[in-house]
Amino acid sequence: MPGMVRNKQVILKDFVSGFPKETDMYMTESSIELKVPKGSNGVLLKNLYLSCDPYMRPRMTYIEGSYVESFKPGLPISGYGVAKVLDSENPEFNKGDLVWGMTGWEEYSLITAPHLFKIQHTDVPLSYYTGILGMPGMTAYVGFYEVCSPKHGECVFISAASGAVGQLVGQFAKLLGCYVVGSAGSKDKVDLLKNKFGFDEAFNYKEEADLNAALKRYFPEGIDIYFENVGGKLLDAVLPNMKIRGRIAACGMISQYNLDKPEGVHNLMYLVSKRLRMEGFIVLDHYHLYPKFLEMIIPHIKEGKLVYVEDMAEGLESAPAALIGLFSGQNVGKQVVAVAP
């Protein structure tokens, strides 16, 4: 058929329980016409970068009433990405536009109901729109400024601190004049936190036999703000170390996503005795703030006041391993997959 091209895809084999494996996904090749059906409102994308994010783990399982749709076994995985519009029947997008938003794990995607942002600033790396300028950036922004109610001089603790969101939360907190400590799972990551992102202190949670003691060491006066990315044991150790009227922004709990039954958290009584506020949030509810966010963050990037570390995997074939690696902490910085130059 004329106009058809090869389209490599990453397919979810079946719903996953426990720790996901590369073999839960497979590569396939289909073909696609690089045109949008007339009058369909769709866009045809050439995918440039794909984003690997922790929230994708729950999508590999069927969860009743989840806030994100499950992937469909036998179909390509979907996720955030950066793409170029090759054809459009949608009045909001034109051929040649660069966009970011939900796309497929494949070379080309026909998106019938596009939820995409047009990329205006192209004098920054395009891959940033999977990270600092995309969903993780907005997550850090909303979680820190809107949920944590931060104040100059407060003591901030961030878990999974070198990840796509954590590295930014820490830098936002430093810009505000906070004392900032992060935890991560390797020496390399701890070095990044201290030497690249300007955290005051950082530690490798895997090397701390007593998390409570580690937190007491870095926060002898207690924690005002905990930016929660991991859940489980670390949350349990944080609660007794919070200051009175401390705030916990619950962004995610990656340590729990592969467990059949999440770990129990025992220290919730500290919510009462320390008058803590623990609040979950989802970036999807806050995208109306995206223009305001861009206005703040673009100059900071250009002036070098904010830096961002990406872990770039090359080629769609590397995507399954890159995604799986998130859950054992293989990535150093934001995990991206470069699909096309």
Next chain:
Amino acid sequence: MPGMVRNKQVILKDFVSGFPKETDMYMTESSIELKVPKGSNGVLLKNLYLSCDPYMRPRMTYIEGSYVESFKPGLPISGYGVAKVLDSENPEFNKGDLVWGMTGWEEYSLITAPHLFKIQHTDVPLSYYTGILGMPGMTAYVGFYEVCSPKHGECVFISAASGAVGQLVGQFAKLLGCYVVGSAGSKDKVDLLKNKFGFDEAFNYKEEADLNAALKRYFPEGIDIYFENVGGKLLDAVLPNMKIRGRIAACGMISQYNLDKPEGVHNLMYLVSKRLRMEGFIVLDHYHLYPKFLEMIIPHIKEGKLVYVEDMAEGLESAPAALIGLFSGQNVGKQVVAVAP
């Protein structure tokens, strides 16, 4: 010595671990002069009613950094009470004043640094100042109106619902036009909730093999507000049944106070997926609202729009059993001890 009178007292024998017993306390008799030392700023109280409250359990143990001071082994227990001023060297209080606030578990108390409220309205039962007009009433008021951000028509769940605080939270919620369900631990209490306090529904948690199923039965659309008094398993069952952007006011966790290690709560990931806010509070931080609270609640009591059920134990000798009974749910309604007529 002239002017000395007998003073019966309830003494804490030693710090308690696990479930407290009546024998952790003992009665003794000392003597006291019914005069305040000149220039001391103190008041001399004749105690009329003493209040048994769940927060007193943590005070029976030494807890580092607790928000309430531990009792002192060998000395009388202290707690909220209603009393008459017999003598005063404090400019704020006069002989004959009726007051409520922190006093001792004894017939007469010399309070050297009084934190007491003068009772203005005496056309209601004086014992109410240990309950609906005292600390539990303020707790219900602050927790519901200030922490829960309630709105007309919302779905409200209250645990320990027939207790000193719960019975009021439910009635506040009904006044606001909410749908209100309470849980309690006996048929009598469930009957009270439905027939006396006007809850829409109530259930006996001890008769529900599956708390999740019970909550789904009463809240098919989910819970907007959970007023948390118990913690543990019930909290774990509530979390998946919350609505998106639901609120949990953490007032106390009585089911956990006698455990060496609190139960684990496994469902905290719902804080993220449902964007929940869970917030602890302590009434001590909010007493500046007391005049506003009284202005609202006194007319409601007089007009019969709010009712209050007390469980009255007679005589100081009955106080240890009354306090211990709280932790096995013996009390039906607010537990008070009448010390003197």
